[in-house]
Amino acid sequence: MSFEPRIVGILCNWCSYTGADLAGTSRMKYAPNVRVVRVMCSGRMDPTLVLKAFQEGADGVLLAGCHIGDCHYISGNLKTLRRIPLLKRVLVELGIEPERLRLEWVSASEGARYQGVVNEFVEQIRSLGPLDLEARRLPATASAS
Amino acid sequence: MASKIGVYVCHCGMNIAGTVDVPAVIEAAKAMPRVALSKEYKFACSDPGQEMIKQDIKAHGLDAIVVAACSPLMHEKTFRRAVEAAGLNPFLLSIANIREQGSWVTEDPAKATEKAKAIVAGAVFRAARQEPLEMRSVEIHRAALVVGGGIAGIQAALDLADSGIPTTLVERQPSIGGYMAMFDKTFPTLDCSACILTPKMTAVGQHENIKLMAYSEVESVSGFVGNFQVRIRRKAAYVDHTKCNGCGMCMEKCPYKAPSEFDQGLSQRRAIYVPFAQAVPNKPVIDPATCVRFKGKKCKTCIKFCEPGAIDFEQKDSVEEVTVGSIVVATGFQPMDAKKIPQLAYGRHPEVYTALEFERLNNAAGPTQGKILTKDGRVPQSVAILNCTGSRDTNYHEYCSRVCCMYALKYAHLIKEKLHEATVFDFYIDMRCFGKGYEEFYRRLQDEGVRFIRGKAAQVFGGKEYKAIANAAGFIDGLEDHQLVVQAEDSLLGKLIRVPVDMVVLTPAVEARADADEVGRKFLVSRGADGFFLEQHPKLAPVSTTNDGVYIAGACQGPKDIPDSVAQGSAAAGKALGLIARREVEVEGTTASVVDELCSGCKCCLTLCAYNAISFDADRHRSSINEVLCKGCGTCVASCPSSAIKAKHFTDEQIFAEIEGLMSM
Ligand SMILES: Cc1cc2nc3c(=O)[nH]c(=O)nc-3n(C[C@H](O)[C@H](O)[C@H](O)COP(=O)(O)OP(=O)(O)OC[C@H]3O[C@@H](n4cnc5c(N)ncnc54)[C@H](O)[C@@H]3O)c2cc1C
Ligand code: FES
Numbered sequence: 042m043s044f045e046p047r048i049v050g051i052l053c054n055w056c057s058y059t060g061a062d063l064a065g066t067s068r069m070k071y072a073p074n075v076r077v078v079r080v081m082c083s084g085r086m087d088p089t090l091v092l093k094a095f096q097e098g099a100d101g102v103l104l105a106g107c108h109i110g111d112c113h114y115i116s117g118n119l120k121t122l123r124r125i126p127l128l129k130r131v132l133v134e135l136g137i138e139p140e141r142l143r144l145e146w147v148s149a150s151e152g153a154r155y156q157g158v159v160n161e162f163v164e165q166i167r168s169l170g171p172l173d174l175e176a177r178r179l180p181a182t183a184s185a186s
Numbered sequence: 187m188a189s190k191i192g193v194y195v196c197h198c199g200m201n202i203a204g205t206v207d208v209p210a211v212i213e214a215a216k217a218m219p220r221v222a223l224s225k226e227y228k229f230a231c232s233d234p235g236q237e238m239i240k241q242d243i244k245a246h247g248l249d250a251i252v253v254a255a256c257s258p259l260m261h262e263k264t265f266r267r268a269v270e271a272a273g274l275n276p277f278l279l280s281i282a283n284i285r286e287q288g289s290w291v292t293e294d295p296a297k298a299t300e301k302a303k304a305i306v307a308g309a310v311f312r313a314a315r316q317e318p319l320e321m322r323s324v325e326i327h328r329a330a331l332v333v334g335g336g337i338a339g340i341q342a343a344l345d346l347a348d349s350g351i352p353t354t355l356v357e358r359q360p361s362i363g364g365y366m367a368m369f370d371k372t373f374p375t376l377d378c379s380a381c382i383l384t385p386k387m388t389a390v391g392q393h394e395n396i397k398l399m400a401y402s403e404v405e406s407v408s409g410f411v412g413n414f415q416v417r418i419r420r421k422a423a424y425v426d427h428t429k430c431n432g433c434g435m436c437m438e439k440c441p442y443k444a445p446s447e448f449d450q451g452l453s454q455r456r457a458i459y460v461p462f463a464q465a466v467p468n469k470p471v472i473d474p475a476t477c478v479r480f481k482g483k484k485c486k487t488c489i490k491f492c493e494p495g496a497i498d499f500e501q502k503d504s505v506e507e508v509t510v511g512s513i514v515v516a517t518g519f520q521p522m523d524a525k526k527i528p529q530l531a532y533g534r535h536p537e538v539y540t541a542l543e544f545e546r547l548n549n550a551a552g553p554t555q556g557k558i559l560t561k562d563g564r565v566p567q568s569v570a571i572l573n574c575t576g577s578r579d580t581n582y583h584e585y586c587s588r589v590c591c592m593y594a595l596k597y598a599h600l601i602k603e604k605l606h607e608a609t610v611f612d613f614y615i616d617m618r619c620f621g622k623g624y625e626e627f628y629r630r631l632q633d634e635g636v637r638f639i640r641g642k643a644a645q646v647f648g649g650k651e652y653k654a655i656a657n658a659a660g661f662i663d664g665l666e667d668h669q670l671v672v673q674a675e676d677s678l679l680g681k682l683i684r685v686p687v688d689m690v691v692l693t694p695a696v697e698a699r700a701d702a703d704e705v706g707r708k709f710l711v712s713r714g715a716d717g718f719f720l721e722q723h724p725k726l727a728p729v730s731t732t733n734d735g736v737y738i739a740g741a742c743q744g745p746k747d748i749p750d751s752v753a754q755g756s757a758a759a760g761k762a763l764g765l766i767a768r769r770e771v772e773v774e775g776t777t778a779s780v781v782d783e784l785c786s787g788c789k790c791c792l793t794l795c796a797y798n799a800i801s802f803d804a805d806r807h808r809s810s811i812n813e814v815l816c817k818g819c820g821t822c823v824a825s826c827p828s829s830a831i832k833a834k835h836f837t838d839e840q841i842f843a844e845i846e847g848l849m850s851m
């Protein structure tokens with residue numbers, strides 16, 4: 042069976058979740074692989090949420106918030122934007138390809154953009170293959186044995 | 187933690203059940219941890235649907251509810267009310283969005299069903315960890331702010347003030363009126379614009395409940411629904427309006443001139459001026475870019491002629507703060523710059539006019555006293571009106587500007603009325619006469635002998651320019667140098683045509699104001715892909731926004747005519763009034779709070795809060811959050827290195843559980 046990526050999407054309520062809903066009301070079809078968590082603002086996107094998703098078996102994590110300048114809470118998205126580079130370095134340390142985490146800006150009127158982002162990200166993760174954290178958890182045990 | 191969860195999967199007619207195998211989802215839910223019962227229903231949001239949930243809560247002692255249906259943005263409130271009516275705290279409800287983000291976006295039924303199961307599992311896991319929360323009620327300040335004094339803002343302010351609500355109207359220009367003040371006649375009734383607008387403007391100026399702040403702008407907005415603090419900057423007019431009696435001597439005597447913005451540069455105004463005769467307020471301002479005193483010269487003309495001594499060159503901008511319960515944003519539109527379409531020759535040929543220039547040219551109070559004349563004073567024998575300048579054109583604006591067909595017809599009529607002999611051509615793609623009495627107006631113009639040409643004008647040549655290429659393009663007999671040639675494909679004849687005329691009028695697209703972005707941010711109103719302000723729902727909440735207590739009206743929401751702008755002005759005022767009449771609003775208690783024992787006093791959170799809701803208690807060495815100021819975005823929560831800040835209803839545990847659920851299927 043071909044590999045079907047499992048992706049967790051964390052979307053801000055005001056822009057990206059609304060944009061995803063708009064894709065729905067406009068009946069735009071896209072890959073079913075992203076499962077969405079709604080938070081009020083991308084500012085709430087704590088690195089631990091991303092790590093939790095990988096730990097639970099997600100092959101990729103998509104974060105989406107309002108475009109810069111459009112955050113409903115003024116600047117929450119800016120703060121998330123600043124967190125991501127460090128988080129990506131942590132991912133590398135953990136043996137997770139940083140491309141498995143993506144941050145996108147999707148506005149409430151960009152249903153088509155959401156559709157495009159999801160389809161593209163799903164394909165990217167598909168080509169990266171399954172994350173399979175268990176199998177990657179080796180070095181420490183390997184050197185011990 | 188909840189231990190008896192009820193799961194309800196909605197068919198939404200065929201909207202969900204047409205793609206998702208609902209019984210399979212029901213079965214899967216039954217096997218999820220802590221689920222006590224799992225049921226399906228045709229329309230869960232209907233009265234019997236809600237009734238079923240209420241009965242079950244009571245009969246089975248359910249302690250959390252999951253509704254798998256449409257988006258929470260649609261019906262979360264509905265189901266929260268139902269749950270609450272059955273005695274359960276409304277925050278013990280969790281919505282699984284299996285319609286907008288499930289059935290409607292997934293082609294394959296098997297995959298849609300699989301996704302729906304995962305979404306339901308996420309909601310079930312989350313619901314188990316949700317905690318009861320109290321709604322917070324806040325008092326609503328009995329006052330309103332209207333931003334923008336065009337016809338939409340004027341209507342909103344008058345409706346609010348007539349209902350006894352103290353209303354502040356902020357207008358950027360020295361006078362209210364907006365674009366409507368520039369028109370001579372309005373379609374389709376051809377009422378004189380000034381005759382219907384001036385009484386409303388005067389009413390605003392004299393209303394005991396309206397505080398008119400012209401030549402002013404909103405600088406910042408803070409607070410929240412019911413309690414907005416708004417800082418307004420009044421620009422220095424260099425005239426003390428409390429002393430000025432509006433006699434106008436200063437404007438008559440001022441020796442310095444600049445092109446009149448109101449007349450679209452077709453006439454001159456003085457350095458001290460009111461934009462037009464019926465301006466409200468009818469008190470002049472001094473334009474520092476034109477007045478020579480600001481360039482170090484010693485002119486004293488206005489001072490000398492001002493009997494009440496109102497001229498005050500020492501005046502500075504002043505800032506005032508008002509507190510209001512609700513806000514109506516009615517900042518209007520701008521016409522597209524016609525120079526962006528160089529092939530239409532605007533700015534290159536003097537006889538190519540924008541619609542607003544033509545409005546002024548045709549206006550009895552305009553630069554030619556309403557005589558339609560070319561710049562060198564001739565009476566045009568032929569005029570071409572070109573519809574859809576930059577509208578319905580993927581190179582500029584994809585949308586239809588909605589008013590151009592109608593004002594083009596208005597111009598055709600006015601030209602025919604004034605210049606009986608003139609030939610009027612109207613180049614159109616489709617004639618869009620959608621309003622009441624509009625189609626009838628179109629018919630009337632057809633009878634008046636206007637030459638309608640179905641085809642978008644592609645290019646405008648100057649007469650001389652055309653002669654230079656006439657060899658290739660075909661000679662036009664008697665074409666004079668000062669004339670113009672309009673080239674279009676007549677799509678009814680299927681033929682390229684070239685029409686010589688004396689004057690061309692363009693209809694530049696109605697577009698979002700250049701600063702809509704900045705204004706939107708001030709009021710936390712989002713914008714659509716077309717740049718206009720975004721309403722909360724395109725059909726069901728056309729004047730509301732996602733920012734509670736802030737409403738939008740008029741052309742700032744999208745191109746519209748005067749009747750629609752007025753209707754929206756009244757609608758927004760009605761919404762604002764409805765809010766104020768409630769005296770109190772319930773706001774969700776989904777704020778953040780500091781867990782005292784965990785806070786290490788590192789102060790990381792202090793600079794993160796965009797609302798200054800976090801303060802630091804130096805004695806206790808702990809941060810604390812003011813719940814009235816907190817808007818619940820969760821930014822501080824995500825950044826606290828000690829995980830000491832908790833986002834109510836969005837706690838780490840709740841989101842972790844949701845992720846576990848989503849990944850469990
Ligand atoms: C050439 C032309 C002809 C037309 N003819 C007709 C007609 O015959 N009949 C008809 O029904 N409709 C006509 N229309 C449409 C009509 O102009 C609009 O429906 C109407 O002007 C919309 O009113 P408004 O109040 O929304 O916006 P506006 O008229 O744009 O008014 C907005 C006001 O807000 C002010 N403002 C903007 N930003 C700020 C800010 N940040 N702070 C404070 N103040 C601000 C502006 O200065 C302005 O006074 C025509 C339009 C055009 C372009
Ligand atoms: S609300 Fe969307 S990013 Fe802040």
